[in-house]
Amino acid sequence: MDKAQKDIIGKVVNCKFDMPCLVFDRKAVQRNYLELKKALDKTRMHYALKANSCNDVLECLKEVDANFEIASLGELKKLESIGIDGKCIIFSNPLADEGIIRAAHKYGVRYFSFFTIDQLKRLLRFAPNSIYSLRLKISDILNDAIDSGLSLKEIELLVNSNPKISEEINGLCFHMSNPHKVFTILDRCEEIIKKYLKNIKLINIGGGFNLIGDQQNFYEQLESRLMAMSEKYSIKFYSEPGRGIVSNGIFLASVESAQELDKTYHVYLDIGSCIFFKKEKVIFVSKSNELTRECFFHGLACNNSVIFKMKNVKKLKQGDVVCFMGAGAYFQNTDFHSFKKPNIYFL
Numbered sequence: 195m196d197k198a199q200k201d202i203i204g205k206v207v208n209c210k211f212d213m214p215c216l217v218f219d220r221k222a223v224q225r226n227y228l229e230l231k232k233a234l235d236k237t238r239m240h241y242a243l244k245a246n247s248c249n250d251v252l253e254c255l256k257e258v259d260a261n262f263e264i265a266s267l268g269e270l271k272k273l274e275s276i277g278i279d280g281k282c283i284i285f286s287n288p289l290a291d292e293g294i295i296r297a298a299h300k301y302g303v304r305y306f307s308f309f310t311i312d313q314l315k316r317l318l319r320f321a322p323n324s325i326y327s328l329r330l331k332i333s334d335i336l337n338d339a340i341d342s343g344l345s346l347k348e349i350e351l352l353v354n355s356n357p358k359i360s361e362e363i364n365g366l367c368f369h370m371s372n373p374h375k376v377f378t379i380l381d382r383c384e385e386i387i388k389k390y391l392k393n394i395k396l397i398n399i400g401g402g403f404n405l406i407g408d409q410q411n412f413y414e415q416l417e418s419r420l421m422a423m424s425e426k427y428s429i430k431f432y433s434e435p436g437r438g439i440v441s442n443g444i445f446l447a448s449v450e451s452a453q454e455l456d457k458t459y460h461v462y463l464d465i466g467s468c469i470f471f472k473k474e475k476v477i478f479v480s481k482s483n484e485l486t487r488e489c490f491f492h493g494l495a496c497n498n499s500v501i502f503k504m505k506n507v508k509k510l511k512q513g514d515v516v517c518f519m520g521a522g523a524y525f526q527n528t529d530f531h532s533f534k535k536p537n538i539y540f541l
């Protein structure tokens with residue numbers, strides 16, 4: 195646990211936060227952005243708002259001149275409200291309707307993505323003079339990749355049946371939740387450029403990047419690969435990481451009630467079931483030293499879902515706190531079921 199995290203736990207013990215809440219270290223968010231930008235300096239990096247679009251995050255990234263990636267009109271409006279220039283924004287959701295495309299283009303956004311011919315036609319009509327980035331299907335390379343996009347075969351078919359319009363395709367993109375297969379995917383991009391799409395000017399290598407652990411080697415290898423491709427095909431690169439920048443936020447939930455049933459301890463937390471975290475990064479703030487055998491943690495939603503299970507944890511009581519370290523990305527940020535929307539504290 196680093197010093198900032200220890201301070202936060204200290205504040206939890208002294209009841210300084212109204213729960214549930216998400217606590218950020220402002221400097222850490224800016225540091226993450228700048229370090230990742232340096233590691234990916236052969237790309238133009240855009241922070242993906244979907245990971246966390248709260249105003250404080252956006253404002254503190256604005257202070258370090260960040261670029262942004264959006265996937266909805268709501269995200270565009272947020273950036274507009276804090277005065278981010280359209281030139282610093284890319285739109286990476288292929289499922290955009292005419293209204294969103296027009297609004298983004300009017301605001302100055304010139305990067306869009308697609309994976310069907312109809313989406314491409316819509317972009318050509320409502321977002322002229324832009325990058326039209328074809329989303330690749332990579333689920334055959336990475337098991338947990340989002341299964342949308344086009345396979346090699348589908349690209350071949352699209353190009354053969356729409357030769358004229360395919361000449362307008364000038365970008366390629368993909369998204370990995372973990373970048374360990376990025377080199378194999380770049381091989382595929384090269385194959386596509388050589389065989390089917392000669393007008394590619396830009397490749398967006400997506401998100402999933404973080405700087406946890408010693409990955410210097412990985413980033414050095416990636417840099418030389420991107421440099422080589424850039425020289426060979428005269429292309430530029432973009433990246434759009436989210437969680438790597440905000441993940442060290444700490445989500446705090448308090449215990450509403452707890453009970454023992456059939457030798458299993460059940461703890462009900464004041465949140466819904468939607469939270470993105472790692473079990474090994476959960477810390478319990480409780481006065482009890484008594485341990486449970488098996489403990490099930492539930493949110494308050496009536497769908498009976500168990501958020502996570504653990505063995506040998508302290509017996510938590512009403513008012514005790516569960517700290518989800520490293521949970522600043524993709525956390526519950528809604529008033530789902532009319533629960534209280536979590537507060538966000540920026541320290």
Ligand SMILES: Cc1ncc(COP(=O)(O)O)c(C=O)c1O
Binds near residue numbers: 242244245369402437
């Ligand atoms: C298209 C796209 N870009 C960027 C991201 C951000 O990824 P991450 O938060 O894993 O860095 C996602 C996340 O799902 C995504 O789908």
